[in-house]
Structure formats: structure tokens, C-alpha cells
């Protein structure tokens with residue numbers, strides 16, 4: 503536990519996780535499709551609006567993610583920004599497995615990328631560059647297409663969705 507009365511806590515994996523839990527984020531499912539048509543998707547909070555000129559988004563993805571090879575080999579991915587009612591979808595895509603898409607509604611967008619139904623927004627990106635991020639890979643994508651919908655976003659804070 504971090505002592506709230508102390509300004510400095512020892513930097514350890516535990517205090518790193520604890521301090522990170524205090525950072526509110528939106529939640530996305532980043533989807534990809536490989537050259538054989540297999541679908542991939544992973545729940546992500548490490549999604550950042552990076553640049554306006556050019557339009558770029560940044561994602562940080564675990565080196566062990568099964569979705570990573572599909573993103574890097576095709577160069578395409580879709581950031582599905584979940585809406586506040588899509589907690590179940592966030593949990594589905596936070597697990598390992600091949601049939602994540604069987605329980606959800608989605609359509610095929612540009613380059614057959616899965617776009618999940620009723621998301622708050624989506625952004626289709628083409629991989630611009632990738633960087634070493636420790637046990638993660640930092641991926642910068644050029645924004646190719648944006649879908650905006652009238653729904654409030656799913657928020658993650660303190661290990662919970664929507665502050666619930």
C-alpha cells in the first residue's frame with residue numbers, strides 16, 4: 503500500500519500498479535485481422551491521441567498479445583472505443599482465446615477490420631512506426647477513418663468500470 507501521508511513511495515511493481523490504478527482511462531478493444539482472415543481483438547487502456555498534424559494515435563500492446571502479430575504483419579488495426587454499457591465486451595476481450603467474436607455483434611469495415619456494434623467511437627489506423635516499450639510495444643498509427651457515435655465512454659479507474 504502507498505501511504506497517503508508520504509510524498510514518495512519506493513518504486514516497485516506493486517507501487518507501480520497501485521499508482522497506475524489511480525489514473526482514469528477510457529477502454530478500447532483494438533481489433534485486427536490477419537492475412538488468412540482470422541480475427542483478433544484485445545482490451546486496452548493504453549490508447550493515446552498522439553498528434554493532430556499528422557493525425558496519429560498511439561497504443562501500447564503486450565509483447566505476449568496474440569493480436570500483436572496481426573497488427574504488425576498487416577499494418578492495420580481498429581481502435582473500438584467502448585461505450586459505458588459495454589463492460590461485458592471489455593471483459594470478453596481481456597481474456598485469451600480464439601472465439602472472442604462469437605458472442606458479440608460487429609461488422610467488417612475497411613480492410614475487413616472488425617468494428618464492434620454500439621461503440622462510442624472507432625478509429626481505423628495504419629501502422630506508421632513501432633518502438634520498444636519494455637514488455638510492451640509502442641505502436642503509432644496514422645488515422646485513416648473515424649466513426650463517431652452518440653454514446654458516453656466506458657471509464658476505467660481503481661480496477662473498476664464506470665466507477666461502479
Ligand SMILES: Cc1cc2nc3c(=O)[nH]c(=O)nc-3n(C[C@H](O)[C@H](O)[C@H](O)COP(=O)(O)O)c2cc1C
Pocket residue numbers: 529543544545546547548549562563564566567568569570592595596597598599658
Ligand atoms: C482494463 C484493462 C486494460 C488493459 N489494457 C491493456 C493495454 O493497454 N495493453 C495490453 O497489451 N493489454 C491490456 N490489457 C490486457 C489484455 O486485454 C489481455 O492481456 C488480453 O488477454 C490480450 O488478448 P490477446 O492475447 O488475444 O491479444 C488490459 C486488460 C484490462 C482488463
